[in-house]
Amino acid sequence: MSTTINAAPAAPATASSEMSRPSVLRRIMRDRVAGAAATILTVVVVAALFAEWVAPYDPYAINLLNVMAPPGGDHLLGTDSNGRDILSRLIYGTRNTLMLGLVGVIFGGLLGGLLGILAAFYKPLDGWIMRLVDVLLAFPAILIGLAVAAIAGAGMTAVLIALVVATIPDVARVARGAAIGVMEQEFMEAGRALGVSDFTLIWRYLTLNCISTIFVFLTLRFGQIILIGSALSFLGMGAQPPTAELGMMAAQGRDFLFMAPHIATVPSLAIFVIVLCANLLGDAIRDVLDPRLQQ
Amino acid sequence: MGRQIIHRLVISFPALVGVLFLCFVMMQVAPADPAQIIAGPDAKQETIDAIRLELGLDRPIIVQFIEYIGRVVQGDLGRSIISNKAVSEELAQTIGPTLELMVGGLAMAIPLGIMLGTFAAVKRGTLIDRAIMAISVAGVSMPIFFIGLLLIQYVGFKWDLLPFTGRNGPFWAGGFTSMILPCLTLGSVLIGPIARLTRTAVLEVLGADFVRTARAKGLRERTVIIGHALRNALIPVVTLIGLQAAYLLGGAVVTETMFSWPGVGRLAVGAIISSDFPTAQGAIMILALAFLLINLLVDVFYVYLDPRMQRG
Numbered sequence A: 001m002s003t004t005i006n007a008a009p010a011a012p013a014t015a016s017s018e019m020s021r022p023s024v025l026r027r028i029m030r031d032r033v034a035g036a037a038a039t040i041l042t043v044v045v046v047a048a049l050f051a052e053w054v055a056p057y058d059p060y061a062i063n064l065l066n067v068m069a070p071p072g073g074d075h076l077l078g079t080d081s082n083g084r085d086i087l088s089r090l091i092y093g094t095r096n097t098l099m100l101g102l103v104g105v106i107f108g109g110l111l112g113g114l115l116g117i118l119a120a121f122y123k124p125l126d127g128w129i130m131r132l133v134d135v136l137l138a139f140p141a142i143l144i145g146l147a148v149a150a151i152a153g154a155g156m157t158a159v160l161i162a163l164v165v166a167t168i169p170d171v172a173r174v175a176r177g178a179a180i181g182v183m184e185q186e187f188m189e190a191g192r193a194l195g196v197s198d199f200t201l202i203w204r205y206l207t208l209n210c211i212s213t214i215f216v217f218l219t220l221r222f223g224q225i226i227l228i229g230s231a232l233s234f235l236g237m238g239a240q241p242p243t244a245e246l247g248m249m250a251a252q253g254r255d256f257l258f259m260a261p262h263i264a265t266v267p268s269l270a271i272f273v274i275v276l277c278a279n280l281l282g283d284a285i286r287d288v289l290d291p292r293l294q295q
Numbered sequence B: 001m002g003r004q005i006i007h008r009l010v011i012s013f014p015a016l017v018g019v020l021f022l023c024f025v026m027m028q029v030a031p032a033d034p035a036q037i038i039a040g041p042d043a044k045q046e047t048i049d050a051i052r053l054e055l056g057l058d059r060p061i062i063v064q065f066i067e068y069i070g071r072v073v074q075g076d077l078g079r080s081i082i083s084n085k086a087v088s089e090e091l092a093q094t095i096g097p098t099l100e101l102m103v104g105g106l107a108m109a110i111p112l113g114i115m116l117g118t119f120a121a122v123k124r125g126t127l128i129d130r131a132i133m134a135i136s137v138a139g140v141s142m143p144i145f146f147i148g149l150l151l152i153q154y155v156g157f158k159w160d161l162l163p164f165t166g167r168n169g170p171f172w173a174g175g176f177t178s179m180i181l182p183c184l185t186l187g188s189v190l191i192g193p194i195a196r197l198t199r200t201a202v203l204e205v206l207g208a209d210f211v212r213t214a215r216a217k218g219l220r221e222r223t224v225i226i227g228h229a230l231r232n233a234l235i236p237v238v239t240l241i242g243l244q245a246a247y248l249l250g251g252a253v254v255t256e257t258m259f260s261w262p263g264v265g266r267l268a269v270g271a272i273i274s275s276d277f278p279t280a281q282g283a284i285m286i287l288a289l290a291f292l293l294i295n296l297l298v299d300v301f302y303v304y305l306d307p308r309m310q311r312g
Helices: A002-007 A013-018 A021-030 A032-049 A086-121 A123-137 A141-152 A156-183 A186-193 A198-234 A246-254 A262-289 B002-029 B034-039 B045-055 B061-073 B087-122 B127-141 B144-158 B176-206 B209-216 B221-243 B245-258 B264-273 B277-305
Strands: none
Touching: A021 A032, A021 A262, A032 A086, A032 A262, A086 A123, A086 A156, A086 A198, A086 A246, A086 A262, A123 A156, A123 B002, A141 A156, A141 A198, A141 B002, A141 B245, A141 B264, A141 B277, A156 A198, A186 A198, A198 A246, A198 A262, A198 B127, A198 B144, A198 B245, A246 A262, A246 B144, A262 B127, A262 B144, B002 B061, B002 B277, B034 B045, B087 B127, B087 B176, B087 B221, B087 B245, B087 B264, B087 B277, B127 B176, B144 B176, B144 B245, B176 B221, B176 B245, B209 B221, B221 B245, B221 B277, B245 B264, B245 B277, B264 B277
16 A cells, blocks of 8 residues: 555645745744734733633632722732623633634634535535535524524534534635645546545545645634634623633623723733734735735 | 526525525424424423424424425514514514615725725835735724724713714614714724725736726826726625625624614524524524625626626
């Protein structure tokens, strides 16, 4: 088996050499804006990952003697309507929000990528898969979230399902487009002529050559996914109190907007910064890995 | 052109059936049994069974689905559990404000986005260009509710310039001021992407031969930009608006909820929170159908804008 693969032109090599880590990282960091975005995102992710150690207070500890305290003093970002420390809730909330985005992008990317690649590889499946994609595209992400919440009840799971389902059709289209391009390459024909199994053709020849395109697309989508997820949480379809999640924290703060605007503004601003950094970094990654997508 | 439109309609058909089927499935997999809901919590099993028989819930799924389509076509979407009004009646009352909001949002975003994008392209490489592009990247990254919160807090509350809750009737009958903040909020999501794409499209067209010819003929710069470059650059912008329809719709749901705007999105959110299943289902279906319709209109408009499409 291994000899056949070696005999075939080493298809995946182009992708892997281009993606060799140090050079890609260095090229991204050369862009000052992207470098700053990457640094901020790293700090945010590390703080979210080690929330237990980083957060100054218990994010769920209620103190009714100190509600809606303005930023400054003991509580750097103030307290919310239940007297909970906003900074601590922000750190824990960021963890949940990032988790929503990551799960949406990873699972949606896997399923969508698989569908797109299968559609390109098996011609008879193409029509069926693309019709399914069209139907999925007819449901904007927020509607999927509302529908899932209506069926299964509001909660993080509803938002997760919505984000995964919303990611699938777009990724499927991108993956199919990339895979069709690869299918026309000579090494695919060579592989077939050598009797390489479908599984190997799909995985080693096709998928590995599409991965960078799919990856770039997903990094560009990540910010949007976070925005959709937090919008659903803001509508009350996502995380339920007392869980800290940025969109839901903003929604809770909305009720006290005129008395204590910081309760809603701080988490909203945090979402903005995360999404902005993700978008800037995504753009830089695209420019380095797949400049054709710039179109 | 007629053939193109028919072709688009045929292509949209599977998506239409898909939307209806998913809404139907939503009802099937919902934890609540419709017969149980209608019968009430203390009903006897025989009553529930009788209602099941009456509603046809015992028949095969595919028969139920065809019957469901029949009911939808007739406008029968069931009754709201909360208000006991017909869902179609509730939707008829809310669809107008939603359309008004979306059209208003587009009416703010499209001219502003195109203007900013063209301006950035003409001033390419200058500080103005970079500032406009920075604003548009920031706009794309901003949660829509953040923009809404800022507008409510400052323009509505602190400076007391505009109303920020509810809708004071249709815009021609005194409701115009109550429309401005919600439309601005919704439109803000689209300004960034439209500006970015307009800039790219105008830059591309500015390098084309016919623009050079126009300049060589001695036309004024303004005529060249608006009459030649921008007109041709609009084609990708129209496509983009179609692609952004999902954000427009999602944004409308959030905006309506924030500004207590009496539209379909707010109806859907309220229905889900109060477990009013028939209303939620009807509202979600209408929004999905509206989305299909927007995409269809964009496609038709696209053919109209770009005559090359008719031959293709």
